[in-house]
Amino acid sequence: MNIYDLTIHELKDKIAAGELTPAEIKNAYSDRINEVEDSVKSYITVTDQLADQGLAAYEKKKDGLLAGIPIAVKDNMSTDGIKTSCASKMLENYKPPYDATAVEKLSEAGAVIMGKTNMDEFAMGSSTENSAFFNTHNPWNLNHAPGGSSGGSAAAVAAGECAAALGSDTGGSIRQPAAYCGVVGLKPTYGMVSRYGLVAFASSLDQIGPITKDVEDSAIMMNVIAGHDPKDSTSIEGKKEDYTEYLKEDVSGMKIGIPEEYFNLDFDKEVKESVMAAVEKLKEAGAEVETVHMTDASYALAAYYVIAPAEASSNLARYDGVRYGLRSEHASDVSEMFTNTRHEGFGDEVKRRIMIGTYALSSGYYDAYYLKAQKVRTLIKDDFDRIFNDFDLIVTPTAPTTAIELGSKSDPLEMYYTDIFTVPINIAGVPAMSVPCGFDSNQMPIGLQLIGPHFGEGKIIQAAYTLEKLLNIKDKRAEL
Amino acid sequence: MSTKYETVIGLEVHVQLNTESKIFCGCSTEFGKEPNENTCPVCLGLPGTLPVLNKKVVDYAIMAGLALNCEIAEYSKFDRKNYFYPDLPKAYQISQFDLPVAENGRIEIETDEGIFNIGVTRVHLEEDAGKLIHEGSIDKSKGSLVDYNRTGVPLIEIVSEPDMRTPAQAKAYLTELKMIMEYLDISDCNMEEGSLRCDANVSLRPVGQEEFGTKAELKNMNSFSAVEKGLEYEVKRQRQLLEEGGEVVQETRTWDESLNKTISMRGKEEAHDYRYFPEPDLVPLEINEAWKEEMRKEIPELPREKYKRFVSELGLPEYDAGVLTGDKDMAVFFEEVLKDYDDPKNLSNWMMGEFLRLLNENNHSPFDSGVTPLNLARMLKLIDEDVISGKIAKEVFEKMYNSGSDPETIVEEEGLKQISDEDELENIVDGIIAENSDAVEDVQNGKDRAIGFLVGQVMKETRGKANPGLVNQMLRDKLMD
Known part of the structure; x- marks a missing residue:
């Protein structure tokens, strides 16, 4: 196997055994980036300097969980002195003066940060085609999208341009690209990972999580990034868990719910078959699988497309040209400066969501949209809680199809529908992981979604780890 | 006979709290620093930053609420008030909309016309905005500069009921509020420095009518006298309009100190839709009995109680x-x-x-x-x-x-002790009698006032040290026998 194909734990083992040095690893990944980046285009910024700094700090941090491990970070997480563009013209030249807490934790753990990955502008999108700069290509088939919005992170992991990456997930933005790119993506419980330094899209839904080559790496990454942060009032205070404790091949007695309403939705037959086959494997391994009934996912989708744009309309209002980022040259007064800056700086999808959100919060419409959506949100939360009274996990597909072809979806509503399986999870605030479960007839990866109760990351990891062993496809890599 | 009108005034008062650090970050609140010295990524609203509530600010708001006889909310939350302005770095202000820290209070005020109870609708917390700076006048300046030092300085907004009927009552209410805040030691209450700011809603209605008239919102009154003068002008303006058969339009007006009048800023159509919604970056505030009690203990005797006790x-x-x-x-x-x-x-x-x-x-x-x-x-x-x-x-x-x-x-070192010894004064008194024969004659002729002149002369001679009562007595004894 190539060095760039190795997982975090494999790399750690090799460093520990003296078979590889961090410098060799870093160089292998840098070479890989040089080799494939032109065709995959995962990165907005390759941060050689930052990687060298990480490498230089290795001796001091060699006990760190990620000492010498090359990691990529989505370009919506603040990196001190390094461009954090959110794939938007608005922030094309913006260099924050501080590190996001998650980035800080990576550095403290000894990670070698390779670069900042491409994404849909301000994380709004499901294919990374909304990047203001360029498309990222799916390593399994370069004509296909990597998914989104963390498409750059998922593609970088799948292409061996990093050992693992951070993504952010507001309605599926970690899990869906992970599914499309055949890697493991975990959206933790809301509040599990600090949002400090994550450029906000929808604050009550955003959550940072790892995208990795396998489940064990996901547990290691969670050990690094999870935990209370006094800088984020919504981060959860509580005991830190060691997620690697859950790396057991054991699902016997685990109760898994299969929500009929989700499986009755209109989605790809091959995806359905693959997911059901994987569920069958879990059953054979001793899991108790039962059909459950849940609220129709379309209500969650409707609520999501009110709440997320509403929060976004407020979160993105600060990009006004006054302090940083783009400022329109074509303005004769303040009001024109605001308008023209935003006109020139934002892409269509961002503008669309700002308009939807502004409308939903406007006086006279607030009750009918925002307030109603919040009520729906409460019902969906209750619905998940109800299921988790009796079940350990819920299983669904991660996405209705495998990776779409680049440029194939121009109708925004059609694009929104690709989030149907992932959005309810953010609405409920619970954790969920996409884990590869097979391939379709075009050899494109399929993802299975494991959903757990609040703080159920451990159970998810345990079931996913078992499934990974049972399916034995994790060493299959995209050929580039 | 012409209609008699009654004035209705309500005040919205912003009070800057004198905590050491800002409401959502650790920056200093000190006044008068170099522009943008007291700033950090959080109060500058840089992408990705998050607010963390300063507990002291809530302490102060609870104290204010209690001192204004309000009910303190058990459950309160923050909301975003959205609008674009260069001094507002996030383009929203974190404020409180439907669940303020305190509600339903009242305070007693006194004017020449008597004692009045003024209702306090609510006390809510919010963050202050920055300040625009212009070179010379705003229209001649080449551009605008922004100082964000004030951004994130904690404020409480105290909204009154429309209970005031005269500008004098409004001034008395504002004065009482200021004193209460000072007694609580939660604000400097300096109108010139902007740590106390006052907007007013003013309307007129025919006496006896229950329904309120159309109101104007009055801004930019930067001193106590400006509040009174601005309100007086506005009441006069509205009365004149109504008496001439015109209508008051709902609008925001600004008090122009130099012109001594109020000027229209924006009409109802241009009013903002602030699109309030709950602030997702902060958790709701729960204020339990113990916290309330702890704050109650911090409240000293307030000015009105003290006043009554002094009397x-x-x-x-x-x-x-x-x-x-x-x-x-x-x-x-x-x-x-x-x-x-x-x-x-x-x-x-x-x-x-x-x-x-x-x-x-x-x-x-x-x-x-x-x-x-x-x-x-x-x-x-x-x-x-x-x-x-x-x-x-x-x-x-x-x-x-x-x-x-x-x-x-001081008395010892300067030799200022009063001379109450007759022997010591005897010579001086005799000397003054000898030197002022005219006055002596007047005294002897029954002109009592002349005795005061002689006492004064003795005081002068002793540089004020002589016991004036004793001198008076001695003079009387010597001259009136």
């Missing part, structure tokens, strides 16, 4: 009680002196006379001067015990004020 228990005239309680430090100083001195009225005279005169001259507050409460008590006792005269006391007091010495030392 009823100390027997002070209302005027004196008003002046003394009008300034917290003055009242505290006064009560400190009373621990060692038991004539409140005499003390009050001194505090409101000589002391206040020197404080004003030096722009000092009571505890800034060299006079300690104990030394003032000792000085007053020296007068009462005839050690020094009232006149000499003024000299002693000024020396105490400037040097910080105690009165006994």
Whole structure:
């Protein structure tokens, strides 16, 4: 196997055994980036300097969980002195003066940060085609999208341009690209990972999580990034868990719910078959699988497309040209400066969501949209809680199809529908992981979604780890 | 007969809290720093930053709520108020919309017309915005500069009920609020520095009509007198409009101090839709009984209670009680002196006379001067015990004020002790009698006023040290036998 194909734990083992040095690893990944980046285009910024700094700090941090491990970070997480563009013209030249807490934790753990990955502008999108700069290509088939919005992170992991990456997930933005790119993506419980330094899209839904080559790496990454942060009032205070404790091949007695309403939705037959086959494997391994009934996912989708744009309309209002980022040259007064800056700086999808959100919060419409959506949100939360009274996990597909072809979806509503399986999870605030479960007839990866109760990351990891062993496809890599 | 109109005024008062750090970050709130010195990624609203609530700010808001006789919310939350302006770095202000920290209060005010209860609708927390700076005047300046030092400084907004009927009542209400905040020591309440700001809603309605008339919102009144003058102007303007058969339009008007009038800023159509919604970056605020009680203990006797007690228990005239309680430090100083001195009225005279005169001259507050409460008590006792005269006391007091010495030392060192020894005065009195034969004759002819002249001459001769009562007696004894 190539060095760039190795997982975090494999790399750690090799460093520990003296078979590889961090410098060799870093160089292998840098070479890989040089080799494939032109065709995959995962990165907005390759941060050689930052990687060298990480490498230089290795001796001091060699006990760190990620000492010498090359990691990529989505370009919506603040990196001190390094461009954090959110794939938007608005922030094309913006260099924050501080590190996001998650980035800080990576550095403290000894990670070698390779670069900042491409994404849909301000994380709004499901294919990374909304990047203001360029498309990222799916390593399994370069004509296909990597998914989104963390498409750059998922593609970088799948292409061996990093050992693992951070993504952010507001309605599926970690899990869906992970599914499309055949890697493991975990959206933790809301509040599990600090949002400090994550450029906000929808604050009550955003959550940072790892995208990795396998489940064990996901547990290691969670050990690094999870935990209370006094800088984020919504981060959860509580005991830190060691997620690697859950790396057991054991699902016997685990109760898994299969929500009929989700499986009755209109989605790809091959995806359905693959997911059901994987569920069958879990059953054979001793899991108790039962059909459950849940609220129709379309209500969650409707609520999501009110709440997320509403929060976004407020979160993105600060990009006004006054302090940083783009400022329109074509303005004769303040009001024109605001308008023209935003006109020139934002892409269509961002503008669309700002308009939807502004409308939903406007006086006279607030009750009918925002307030109603919040009520729906409460019902969906209750619905998940109800299921988790009796079940350990819920299983669904991660996405209705495998990776779409680049440029194939121009109708925004059609694009929104690709989030149907992932959005309810953010609405409920619970954790969920996409884990590869097979391939379709075009050899494109399929993802299975494991959903757990609040703080159920451990159970998810345990079931996913078992499934990974049972399916034995994790060493299959995209050929580039 | 023309319609009689009644004025209806409600005030929205912003009070900057004097916490050391800002409401959502650790930056200093100190006034007068270099532009943008007191800023960080959080208060500059840089992408990805998050607010963290300063507990002290909530403490202060609870205290304010309690002092204004409000109900304190058990469950409160923050909301975003969205609008674009260059001094607002996030393009929303974190404020409180439907669940403020405190609601349903009232305070008592007093004007020449009597005592009134003014309702306090709510007290809510919010963050302050920055400040635009222009070179020269705003229209001639080449651009705008922004100072974000003030951004994120904690504010409470105190909204009154439309309970005030005259500009004088509004001024009295604002004064009472200011005093309460000062007594709580939660704000500097300096209108010139902007730590106390006042907007007013003003409308008129025919006397007897229950429904409110159309209101104008009045802004930019930057002093207590501006509040009164601005309101008076606005009431007059609206009355004139109505009497001429016109209509008041709902609008925001600004008080122009130099023109002495209010000017329309924006109409109803241009009013903002702030699109309030719950702030997702902060968790709701839960205020339990224990927290409330803890804050209740922090509240000192408030100005109105103190005023009433000074009148009823100390027997002070209302005027004196008003002046003394009008300034917290003055009242505290006064009560400190009373621990060692038991004539409140005499003390009050001194505090409101000589002391206040020197404080004003030096722009000092009571505890800034060299006079300690104990030394003032000792000085007053020296007068009462005839050690020094009232006149000499003024000299002693000024020396105490400037040097910080105690009165006994000053009296001793300067030889200012009153001469109450007849033998010592005998020669001087005789000398004055000999030198002023005209006055002596007048006295002997029954012109009693002339005796005062002679006393004065003796005082002059002794540089004020002679006991004037004794001198008077001696003169009478010598001249009227």
